Amino acid sequence: MSGGRPVQVRAEVLTLRPVGDYLSLTLVAPGVADDVRPGHFVALAVGGEQSSMLLRRSFSVYRATPGGRYGGTVEVVFAPHGAGTRWLAGVRPGDAVDVVGPLGRPFALPAASSGAASCLLVGGGYGAAPLVALAEQLRERRCRVDVVLGAASAGRLFGVTQVRRYASSVSVTTEDGSQGERGRVTDVLPDVMRRGGTQAVYACGPMGMLAAVTAAATRAGAVAQTAVEEAMACGIGVCMTCVLPVVGADGTTRMVRSCTEGPVFRGDRVRWADVGTVPEGTLGAPVAGGHR
Amino acid sequence: MTAPLASVDLPAPVLTASGCAAAGRELDPFLDLTELGAVVTKSIMLEPRSGRATPRMAETPSGMLNSIGLQGPGVASFLAHDLPWLRERGARAVVSVAGGSVDEYAALAERVGGEEGVTALEVNISCPNVESRGQVFACDPAAAASVLSAVRRRTPARVPVLAKLSPDVTDIVEVARACVDAGADGLSMINTLLGMVIDTDTLRPALAGVTGGLSGPAVRPVAVRCVWQVRAALPDVPILGMGGVRTGLDALQLVLAGADAVSVGTATFNDPSAPLRVQRELRQALAERGFARFTDAVGAAHHQLPRRRAEGVPA
Numbered sequence: 001m002s003g004g005r006p007v008q009v010r011a012e013v014l015t016l017r018p019v020g021d022y023l024s025l026t027l028v029a030p031g032v033a034d035d036v037r038p039g040h041f042v043a044l045a046v047g048g049e050q051s052s053m054l055l056r057r058s059f060s061v062y063r064a065t066p067g068g069r070y071g072g073t074v075e076v077v078f079a080p081h082g083a084g085t086r087w088l089a090g091v092r093p094g095d096a097v098d099v100v101g102p103l104g105r106p107f108a109l110p111a112a113s114s115g116a117a118s119c120l121l122v123g124g125g126y127g128a129a130p131l132v133a134l135a136e137q138l139r140e141r142r143c144r145v146d147v148v149l150g151a152a153s154a155g156r157l158f159g160v161t162q163v164r165r166y167a168s169s170v171s172v173t174t175e176d177g178s179q180g181e182r183g184r185v186t187d188v189l190p191d192v193m194r195r196g197g198t199q200a201v202y203a204c205g206p207m208g209m210l211a212a213v214t215a216a217a218t219r220a221g222a223v224a225q226t227a228v229e230e231a232m233a234c235g236i237g238v239c240m241t242c243v244l245p246v247v248g249a250d251g252t253t254r255m256v257r258s259c260t261e262g263p264v265f266r267g268d269r270v271r272w273a274d275v276g277t278v279p280e281g282t283l284g285a286p287v288a289g290g291h292r
Numbered sequence: 293m294t295a296p297l298a299s300v301d302l303p304a305p306v307l308t309a310s311g312c313a314a315a316g317r318e319l320d321p322f323l324d325l326t327e328l329g330a331v332v333t334k335s336i337m338l339e340p341r342s343g344r345a346t347p348r349m350a351e352t353p354s355g356m357l358n359s360i361g362l363q364g365p366g367v368a369s370f371l372a373h374d375l376p377w378l379r380e381r382g383a384r385a386v387v388s389v390a391g392g393s394v395d396e397y398a399a400l401a402e403r404v405g406g407e408e409g410v411t412a413l414e415v416n417i418s419c420p421n422v423e424s425r426g427q428v429f430a431c432d433p434a435a436a437a438s439v440l441s442a443v444r445r446r447t448p449a450r451v452p453v454l455a456k457l458s459p460d461v462t463d464i465v466e467v468a469r470a471c472v473d474a475g476a477d478g479l480s481m482i483n484t485l486l487g488m489v490i491d492t493d494t495l496r497p498a499l500a501g502v503t504g505g506l507s508g509p510a511v512r513p514v515a516v517r518c519v520w521q522v523r524a525a526l527p528d529v530p531i532l533g534m535g536g537v538r539t540g541l542d543a544l545q546l547v548l549a550g551a552d553a554v555s556v557g558t559a560t561f562n563d564p565s566a567p568l569r570v571q572r573e574l575r576q577a578l579a580e581r582g583f584a585r586f587t588d589a590v591g592a593a594h595h596q597l598p599r600r601r602a603e604g605v606p607a
Contacts, residue, residue, distance in 0.1 A: 005321040008565055045562055052354040054508050054562045100322075100564060233349050233356060234561040237318040240311075240334075240360045241349035255342050255363060260318070276500070277345045284340035284363070 006236065007031040011099040013091045014073060021155040022126050023089055024062065026075040032101045033072035036064035038134035039204075039227050039264045042074060042101030043235030046084040055233045057084045058259070060204065061102065062129035074101065077126045077158060103235050104263045107134055107202055107225050110143060118144040120198040120222070121163070122185055122213050124205020125151045128159040130227065134202055135166035144168050146196040150185035150209070154178040168196065186212040193220045201225070203267070207275060214267030224267030230258040245271040245279050253282045293575055293586045295329055295553045298452035298477040298530045300411055302329035302384070302553055305586050306543065306571035309534045309557030310335055310388040310414060310456070311360070313567075315374035316381070322564035325383035328571065329553050333374070335390035335416045338399060340366040345500035350489040355508030355536070356558060357487050359501030362390055367403050379409035388456070389443070390416040398442040405447035412451060414532070415443050415476075418458030418483040430458040430483070433470035444475030452477040454532055457518070459511075460486050464518050465525040478530035479522060480555070482515045508558040512536030516549045523550025523591050538566065540573020547574075547586075548593035 011027035018024075032042060043056035059076035066072050080089035091097060107130070110117040119138050121131045128149050135145050145166055150173040151157045157172060157179060164170055171188050172180025181188060186209070192198070193216070201217040203210050204227040217224035233239040237260035246256045247269050255278060256262070271279055278285045295305035307329045313319055316331040325331055343363025350357045364370075370387075378385045387410050389400040397415065405413055417439050418430030429435040436455065444453050455471035457464055459482040468479050484505025489498040497503075515535025523531060533551025537543050538559040546554050554574070559566040583589045 008322055008563075052509075053351060054354065054356060054558060055349070055351045056562065098563065231347060231349060233351075233358075234564070236322075236564055238312060238314045238564075239349070239358070239561050240314075240343065240363050241346070241358065243343070243346060243348070243363065275346075278342045282342045284366070285342035 039106035127205030355510035357504035
């Protein structure tokens with residue numbers, strides 16, 4: 001885990017506010033905020049100390065503000081859809097939430113020695129959350145930053161206004177056509193990459209989108225870094241539930257943890273078509289499908 | 293608060309539980325591993341193992357199902373990377389071993405048992421996730437005994453061998469007795485209970501492996517019952533108790549039922565500092581109840597029973 005060791009803190013809810021169809025939660029989490037880099041995530045306990053919901057809910061960090069007036073805050077964006085996120089949607093300022101973070105491997109920025117790269121950031125829904133800070137950091141490195149954001153509908157877009165200050169171009173797609181172009185992010189990617197001369201692609205969103213973005217990047221001769229979404233129980237690397245098949249530098253496929261080895265992977269290393277399976281030839285797999 | 297467990301004196305009574313702490317390293321940022329009784333590792337097997345497909349996990353009321361399928365790097369990697377790390381860190385290691393055959397268990401005992409820094413072996417004969425579900429050693433007293441006998445023969449005498457028992461049996465005392473007769477120095481109980489969740493949106497089993505192991509506070513009463521029964525039947529056999537421990541009072545229940553030490557498992561997913569917190573809470577709970585030593589509380593609920601009856605308290 002880069003960016004320092006994770007810490008566990010009892011954070012205080014500062015604000016909870018609606019953002020489109022989502023909710024944005026800001027927590028006073030000293031220590032967590034200090035080392036956050038774009039792509040890091042936090043794991044929140046839900047339901048209180050005696051909750052029957054034991055598993056942590058993980059969210060990528062939208063914004064981290066070390067120090068400052070409140071002693072370090074982190075902000076996450078989420079959609080209430082299950083019992084755990086519905087509980088989070090009910091917290092009030094002053095409530096306590098147990099936070100572990102920062103977790104995972106963040107996005108790798110282009111090496112300073114390689115000069116200003118041309119970068120494309122692709123976000124699906126609230127998956128766009130970590131891309132705003134990433135855009136800011138890439139811009140500080142004088143990189144060209146193009147952004148493509150997509151969602152099912154206008155309400156589910158996130159970050160469109162926020163990325164504008166750092167981006168050379170922002171393209172928006174919605175599946176229902178309620179904002180931007182009707183369609184999916186992948187419909188506009190080839191054009192945007194050609195116009196921007198994209199060398200590096202950063203993506204965060206649903207797995208299907210990440211697979212398609214990787215394919216488009218590869219076709220355009222760019223390298224994609226993808227932040228994957230896999231269900232995690234602990235977020236810290238002990239439960240082994242969030243694995244997916246990833247090809248290593250040695251050509252061997254391994255079932256790796258998205259919490260500690262990820263969530264950011266090189267897109268061309270992830271065996272997207274085999275996610276949810278243990279493909280044949282995976283290290284330690286007796287047969288395709290793994291152990292039954 | 294020392295805790296004697298078989299032939300070793302653990303400096304503290306709370307341990308991690310197998311499968312819930314990897315090989316210890318990931319918990320290091322959250323607690324001082326040396327303050328724990330020991331780190332119980334995820335079960336080690338001879339060869340690297342990919343485990344099962346995802347989804348591998350489903351949340352249940354006060355618990356979870358897992359069907360990891362014993363994913364792990366294999367014994368060579370464990371001995372090269374994980375055990376040396378635990379040793380350097382100064383943490384005690386109880387190494388959990390798992391195999392598909394008696395020979396495999398025996399080979400693991402030979403490779404691991406004599407290594408420096410191994411405080412005890414925990415023999416996982418009861419994981420319900422392995423491929424040959426019909427062959428779960430822990431469900432058959434004779435098969436369990438053959439594994440424990442093989443492991444005991446190949447492990448240095450100074451290293452205790454603990455048999456990890458499954459609650460998914462008709463009579464856990466019968467399996468416990470078979471393991472002890474075969475040479476087990478102590479017993480770990482309980483492993484997960486076999487369970488299943490069906491996703492009502494997809495109308496399919498929630499886990500790729502269909503069934504999984506149930507753990508968490510939901511199973512605690514089963515663990516307390518198992519420890520109680522075995523303690524009553526085999527009062528001199530050391531017991532490492534586990535199953536749904538989330539607080540110091542949860543641990544105290546297992547201790548009063550007869551556990552000589554307690555492991556914290558699934559609660560660690562919820563709270564990575566849980567093992568040390570539980571130990572702290574347990575220490576306080578013992579002090580509040582007037583126990584001068586931890587060992588005075590072990591099995592105390594058994595001793596209390598006749599006196600309370602004699603005093604006219606209904607059974």
